[in-house]
Amino acid sequence: xxxxxxxxxxxxxxxxxxxxxxxxxxxxxxxxxxxxxxxxxxxxxxxxxxxxxxxxxxxxxxxxxxxxxxxxxxxxxxxxxxxxxxxxxxxxxxxxxxxxxxxxxxxxxxxxxxxxxxxxxxxxxxxxxxxxxxxxxxxxxxxxxxxxxxxxxxxxxxxxxxxxxxxxxxxxxxxxxxxxxxxxxxxxxxxxxxxxxxxxxxxxxxxxxxxxxxxxxxxxxxxxxxxxxxxxxxxxxxxxxxxxxxxxxxxxxxxxxxxxxxxxxxxxxxxxxxxxxxxxxxxxxxxxxxxxxxxxxxxxxxxxxxxxxxxxxxxxxxxxxxxxxxxxxxxxxxxxxxxxxxxxxxxxxxxxxxxxxxxxxxxxxxxxxxxxxxxxxxxxxxxxxxxxxxxxxxxxxxxxxxxxxxxxxxxxxxxxxxxxxxxxxxxxxxxxxxxxxxxxxxxxxxxxxxxxxxxxxxxxxxxxxxxxxxxxxxxxxxxxxxx
Numbered sequence: 057x058x059x060x061x062x063x064x065x066x067x068x069x070x071x072x073x074x075x076x077x078x079x080x081x082x083x084x085x086x087x088x089x090x091x092x093x094x095x096x097x098x099x100x101x102x103x104x105x106x107x108x109x110x111x112x113x114x115x116x117x118x119x120x121x122x123x124x125x126x127x128x129x130x131x132x133x134x135x136x137x138x139x140x141x142x143x144x145x146x147x148x149x150x151x152x153x154x155x156x157x158x159x160x161x162x163x164x165x166x167x168x169x170x171x172x173x174x175x176x177x178x179x180x181x182x183x184x185x186x187x188x189x190x191x192x193x194x195x196x197x198x199x200x201x202x203x204x205x206x207x208x209x210x211x212x213x214x215x216x217x218x219x220x221x222x223x224x225x226x227x228x229x230x231x232x233x234x235x236x237x238x239x240x241x242x243x244x245x246x247x248x249x250x251x252x253x254x255x256x257x258x259x260x261x262x263x264x265x266x267x268x269x270x271x272x273x274x275x276x277x278x279x280x281x282x283x284x285x286x287x288x289x290x291x292x293x294x295x296x297x298x299x300x301x302x303x304x305x306x307x308x309x310x311x312x313x314x315x316x317x318x319x320x321x322x323x324x325x326x327x328x329x330x331x332x333x334x335x336x337x338x339x340x341x342x343x344x345x346x347x348x349x350x351x352x353x354x355x356x357x358x359x360x361x362x363x364x365x366x367x368x369x370x371x372x373x374x375x376x377x378x379x380x381x382x383x384x385x386x387x388x389x390x391x392x393x394x395x396x397x398x399x400x401x402x403x404x405x406x407x408x409x410x411x412x413x414x415x416x417x418x419x420x421x422x423x424x425x426x427x428x429x430x431x432x433x434x435x436x437x438x439x440x441x442x443x444x445x446x447x448x449x450x451x452x453x454x455x456x457x458x459x460x461x462x463x464x465x466x467x468x469x470x471x472x473x474x475x476x477x478x479x480x481x482x483x484x485x486x487x488x489x490x491x492x493x494x495x496x497x498x499x500x501x502x503x504x505x506x507x508x509x510x511x512x513x514x515x516x517x518x519x520x521x522x523x524x525x526x527x528x529x530x531x532x533x534x535x536x537x538x539x
Contacts, residue, residue: 129229385404
């Protein structure tokens, strides 16, 4: 081979080598590009918020959400209701209206009420005949956007009985409804050696706290409580168990006696009572019955009102237009107590503040044909209607009479959606709100404690004395004329 041929071959080899390097570089660049594109697509997929309802992706529900910069998720209350199998309405339950600052949701088992600016929701268990509202709090209050009411995911959990989980790192929201969870765990408890999950609505809420009220045998009413992993919380030995959602404890029954156990199995109230019912979770009080007598105990079983009364709380079904939430704790402080035929009032600390001297609390109209409705409290002023010897008066939240019992009636009228309160005394009609305003009485809507419009206490007392005096003089004058 001569030098020319050798030089030519070297050039060809170098050319092929360069070509191979170029091709290899292109291949490497293409692989890198493909990997980068795939990684970017995965990033986009992971960085895009996804919402799953009962395990299925739901893009329509996702579009309804508002997510704040701090990660708080807000959901339009009425719009989300249809996805969670609830009906929704404006106003309050039993008092539908077009008021858009309030709304409620309802299914066949429960009602939840929302109010703009409030972090408190009122719930009514429709499967329970006691008709006493429970309530729950959330960190963030209900807010409005473009005229639509929104609640935080925390409030949605409590109101709709769902599990709402937001994983910010993975950008995933998982929502599980209580019926879905019950169905899912119904098969698992068989593996744990139990027959079935309790069908009591309150008991089913334990699933949202990773607990289950179970029966060992379908044919025997013997109950226990386990974790969702199958660990025993309360032994399967009680004749009945009722979960108290707002308290987190269990009402247990054995040998026809009831008591309260914690979720750790600790006895909080001894099993010695004939019945126990939650009075108020904020005040931490129960109504207890023993030998047909009633009293009040706290969450640790300490007696606050001796168990010697014929009735604690009152029938509020007659005052459906009055929007009373609790039959046990009126105006958030007054506990009505009956002994024999007379009523007294205790405060939520167990102190008696009114003697057993009233025949009844509230005014019941003979009929509502004249736009006259029953009245128990005037809510904007925190005053209670009381009657003795067929004469009526108003009591404040401390149990004090605002005027002597001289009124023949104290009732409510409704025009459109506006409520008015009237006092009838000696054939003269008085506007109750005007009278209360002149007495200097109003309510601070922030803390619901009774305050006065005037900072001069003596002036307020003088105004009240004047009102008492005026109504008493009218009464005396009428009696004189009758004689």
